[in-house]
Amino acid sequence: MTNNFLLSHRKEEPEKGVLYVVGTPIGNLEDISPRAINILANVSLVACEDTRQTKKIMNKFSISNNLISFNKENSSNKTPKLIAELKAGKSIAIVSDAGMPGICDPGENIVNEVKLEGISVICIPGACAAITALVSSGLPSSKFIFEGFLPKKNIDREKILFEISKNEKTTIVYESPHRLKKLLNELFEFCGGEREIVVARELTKKFEEHVGKNLNDVILYFKDKEVMGEITLIIRGRKSKQNNELDKIDLKKELNELIKAGLSLSAASKYLAKKNGIKKSIIYNLS
Known part of the structure; x- marks a missing residue:
């Protein structure tokens, strides 16, 4: 009875003057929700990290709408224009190339700016590589730290690597395929070869792969392989030291x-x- 009451009183979506943060598939296009499809089909416009990627989803589900580019390079110029459109009563969806907008992409900034203007933001939940890799890793998942892509500048990078070596919580890191081996060797230097780790590759796709036991094994596995696809690393936290144990x-x-x-x-x-x-x-x- 309560559920029926809630459903009958839910506002029809999309609402005017609302920014919708829409989660999209990270690989398998079947992972999109009916609610996300409805939003993408019926908002005034869709702001995409890459319109070419979003068109694949639109075509798959026979959706037609106005797509505009919204990425790291143009977000500072496009954000004021999108805010003006929202204030004029238009509804806007923002999507990244894959997964949840705002996680390692410009979605984070526009949500902040929109909220400062008193405009409503509604999230349409969807897939996220970090969480997908974490819950399938077998490593502790109740408490974790998300680092995203590590900085490229050595001094900043080493600071984060040192923090990872000290963390007692599981750490999630994104990495590009051509930089994976470098990162694994850096983690070996800071955390030691016995640190447990799982490398998740091509999540939800045909060649999905989960590699890991510890850094020694993972480094050996990828040593002579050409690494391809999107990479998520799940690194177990450091175990609490026993009394007088030498670190x-x-x-x-x-x-x-x-x-x-x-x-x-x-x-x-x-x-x-x-x-x-x-x-x-x-x-x-x-x-």
């Missing part, structure tokens, strides 16, 4: 930083041994 990863990183700063291996080892109350030979052998 060799941290010590090795600190040792390397001291040597880069100009100390000799012997002097750096002596300093860290005194600082941590352990034998100098243990530190020295980490090099």
Whole structure:
């Protein structure tokens, strides 16, 4: 009875002057919802990260509508125009190439700007590579950290990698196929080869693949392979240390930083041994 009451009083969509954030398939086009199809077919216009990608969905479900480009390069110019259209009473859908807009794309910025103008934003839920990979990884999924694509600048990148090595929660990272091997080697350096990881590739598509047990195994698997497709990495958090357990990863990183700063291996080892109350030979052998 309650459900029927709610359904009968739900406003007809799309509503005027509303920005709809629409989730689209990340691979398999059958993953789009009937509600999303209705919104894409009936809003005043659809703002797309790439109109060519969105047309594939539109054609699949025989949808015809006005598509405009809205991406990282033109979002600053297009946002004021879209806000003006919303204020004029038009309804607008925003879609990314795949998945949920706002996750590693300009959708995040326009939603913020629209909300500041007091305009309603409604999300039409859909697929998300991060969550799809997480729940199928077998790694802890109740608490997690999403990093998206790591920064390319070394100093910023190393900061995030160090944080990942310290996190006790599962971390989700996106990466392009041609940079995957580099990232895996960086994670090995910061987290060690035994850190559990799952690399999900081509999610929901014909050649979907989940690779992983730990970094040692994953690096070996991809060593002589040409990597293709969209990549999502699920990295298990660091397990809580036991009492007096030596964290060799941290010590090795600190040792390397001291040597880069100009100390000799012997002097750096002596300093860290005194600082941590352990034998100098243990530190020295980490090099």
